[in-house]
Amino acid sequence: YDYREALEHFRVRQVLIDADIWQQMMDKMPNRLLATANLNFGRAILAALTLGNMNFLDADIEWVEGLLVNHHQMPADALDEYLEAYYYASLRNLDQSGAVVIEWLSRLLGKQLPSPLQRERSAAKRA
Numbered sequence: 532y533d534y535r536e537a538l539e540h541f542r543v544r545q546v547l548i549d550a551d552i553w554q555q556m557m558d559k560m561p562n563r564l565l566a567t568a569n570l571n572f573g574r575a576i577l578a579a580l581t582l583g584n585m586n587f588l589d590a591d592i593e594w595v596e597g598l599l600v601n602h603h604q605m606p607a608d609a610l611d612e613y614l615e616a617y618y619y620a621s622l623r624n625l626d627q628s629g630a631v632v633i634e635w636l637s638r639l640l641g642k643q644l645p646s647p648l649q650r651e652r653s654a655a656k657r658a
Contacts, residue, residue, distance in 0.1 A: 532631040538580040540628035545573055551620035552613070559612060564605050568613050571595050576632060585635040592639065614640060 549569045556565055575595055579588045599605040605613075618636040622645060625633060637644045 533628075534580055534583040534631070536628050537631045538577070540625065541576060541580055541632060544624045544629065545577075547624040548617070548620045549573065551623060552616050555616040555620065556613060560605070560609050564599070564603055564609070565613075567603050568599055568605070568610075571598060572617065579635075580632075585631050588635060588639075618642065 552569060553565065560568075572595055575588055575591045579585050579591070596610060599610055600607055614636075618633075618640055621629065621633050621636055634644055636642075
């Protein structure tokens with residue numbers, strides 16, 4: 532993956548992802564929690580992309596979950612629903628340049644990588 536390209540792509544599209552999540556979650560989560568979740572999760576993704584390794588998020592996700600669940604009293608099931616919303620918002624708003632983010636979210640949630648991304652990944656491995 533080209534992490535610089537992914538970072539720029541995510542930065543440009545982050546506002547679209549956040550707006551998409553607001554649409555999906557505004558009736559399911561208090562506004563302050565939703566704003567906090569978007570801010571913290573977006574920062575964590577930006578940091579991982581900046582460092583060039585999405586796997587750094589694996590440890591960070593536990594910290595973000597702890598922050599949201601313990602400090603901000605977000606119910607655990609709301610967090611799961613939020614992560615699902617983030618995944619689908621990313622699918623709708625990121626293109627191939629952001630595939631590394633979608634792949635990481637797919638792995639986190641135990642979802643199969645969407646078909647177009649599977650084909651791209653297979654082609655990249657063969658090249």
